[in-house]
Amino acid sequence: MAPQTKASSEQVEKLIGTLRDSNAMSGADLVQRRAGFERLMASTPGPMRVQIRHVDANGVDGDLIWPARLHHPIGRRAVLYLHGGGFYSGSLRTHINIAGALAKAASADVLLIDYRLAPESSFPAQRDDAVAAYRWLLTSGYKAGNIVIAGESVGATLAIEVALNQLHLRGPLPAAIVAMSPVTDFAGTGASLVANASEDPFMGKDELTLIRNAFVRDRSLDDPDISPLYGNFSGFPPLLIQVGSRETLLDDSTRLADKVRQAGGSVNLEIWPGMIHQWQIFPFWLDDARKSNARVAEFAISHFADRPMQ
Numbered sequence: 094m095a096p097q098t099k100a101s102s103e104q105v106e107k108l109i110g111t112l113r114d115s116n117a118m119s120g121a122d123l124v125q126r127r128a129g130f131e132r133l134m135a136s137t138p139g140p141m142r143v144q145i146r147h148v149d150a151n152g153v154d155g156d157l158i159w160p161a162r163l164h165h166p167i168g169r170r171a172v173l174y175l176h177g178g179g180f181y182s183g184s185l186r187t188h189i190n191i192a193g194a195l196a197k198a199a200s201a202d203v204l205l206i207d208y209r210l211a212p213e214s215s216f217p218a219q220r221d222d223a224v225a226a227y228r229w230l231l232t233s234g235y236k237a238g239n240i241v242i243a244g245e246s247v248g249a250t251l252a253i254e255v256a257l258n259q260l261h262l263r264g265p266l267p268a269a270i271v272a273m274s275p276v277t278d279f280a281g282t283g284a285s286l287v288a289n290a291s292e293d294p295f296m297g298k299d300e301l302t303l304i305r306n307a308f309v310r311d312r313s314l315d316d317p318d319i320s321p322l323y324g325n326f327s328g329f330p331p332l333l334i335q336v337g338s339r340e341t342l343l344d345d346s347t348r349l350a351d352k353v354r355q356a357g358g359s360v361n362l363e364i365w366p367g368m369i370h371q372w373q374i375f376p377f378w379l380d381d382a383r384k385s386n387a388r389v390a391e392f393a394i395s396h397f398a399d400r401p402m403q
Contacts, residue, residue: 097367097381104379105367109294111378117182118295123212123307127182134186138377140193148204150229153222155206156185158196170201170397171235173255173267175223177246177274177371179300180211180308191374191386195243198390200401204230208251211307216319219308223251224258227267237265238398243389246371247304249275253321253349260328269331269396271389273373275349276342277322279305280314283344292339296370322349326356333361333392335385337368361392 112118117130142161147154159168174192176183185207192205208222230240244252249272259266281301290297309319317324322345332353336346343364350362365372368381373389376382394400 094363094365101379101381102367104381105369105372108372108375108378109369112295118300121303123179123181123303127178127210130178130182130187131184134188137190140190140196143193143196145189148229150204150206151225153206153208153226153229154185155204155226156189156192157202157204158189158192159202160197160200168202169235169399170199170239170393170401171230171241172196172199172201172203172393173223173227173230173240173242173252174203174205175208175242175244175248175251175255176205177244177248177374178210179304180219180247181304182210183248188374190377191245194376194383194386195390195393198387199241199393201241201393201397202235211304215308215310216312219247220251220254220258220318223255227255227259231265236398238268240267241269241271241393241396242267243271243273243393244275245273245373247276247308249273250277250321253277253324254318256330257317257321257324257326260325266328266330268398269333269393270329271333271335271392272346272349273335273385273389274337274340274342274370275321275334275345276301276304277320277345277349279309279320283342283348285343285345286341289339289341289343293337293341293369297341322352326353326358329353329356329358331359331361331396333363333389335363335365335373335389337370337372338364338366339368340370342370363388
């Protein structure tokens with residue numbers, strides 16, 4: 094990636110201040126954090142030039158979003174978008190902007206789902222909801238080769254887990270996976286967790302512990318169902334990984350890329366200079382978020398079996 098610009102650095106520092114003021118990333122009460130994140134994202138602009146239809150995706154609430162220039166109830170290409178938020182926050186409203194941006198840029202329908210959250214629901218509720226939504230797409234007219242699964246932070250974790258689940262069951266695999274700032278190792282064994290501790294203001298050992306205590310409870314942290322880094326990636330779909338150079342979970346991405354390559358898979362690994370965890374969901378504030386979203390759309394288009402007309 095090109096070196097970070099001064100303007101980009103200033104935008105990231107302003108974002109850090111905004112996130113701190115929102116109380117979305119501080120305190121031990123997960124429900125209060127959730128409310129803070131909702132308030133912050135409610136103040137941001139919604140997507141323009143898209144159509145939205147609320148759907149029941151096999152018992153999971155979701156919004157199906159598609160470009161306004163296209164008129165159809167069900168299209169040919171779909172992106173299943175799984176939001177981040179530590180498994181305890183995030184919703185249809187908080188991630189509608191990135192979902193709408195991807196719908197327009199990829200000329201595809203985007204299914205954004207409201208999976209169950211911790212602490213009310215722990216593993217495997219979140220993964221089960223993600224799998225159910227993927228299967229809803231398959232039974233609603235979308236072919237597996239025209240579906241890309243994407244997500245950021247723990248949403249990226251879920252995207253990887255859906256593909257691993259399909260591999261295990263020998264079910265139809267999506268065309269590709271996009272993992273933005275993924276959490277792949279809840280055991281926290283990556284060296285960057287310490288090396289980047291002073292650079293990443295919101296994701297560190299304490300935050301990872303908070304998430305896994307609410308999500309995992311009594312499961313082993315190196316269980317592949319919990320930490321996909323320990324899974325079997327033989328036959329895994331093409332994978333795009335985006336991660337910031339400042340992230341404490343940088344090694345979660347680099348080690349995942351290595352493991353997929355060792356299994357014979359195709360991986361595009363992008364390390365974005367100066368970016369913090371989950372920067373991709375703020376395209377209204379960060380130039381680099383808009384650029385990263387465009388690259389995600391390009392990757393999706395390149396892997397759809399039926400590519401949109403250019």
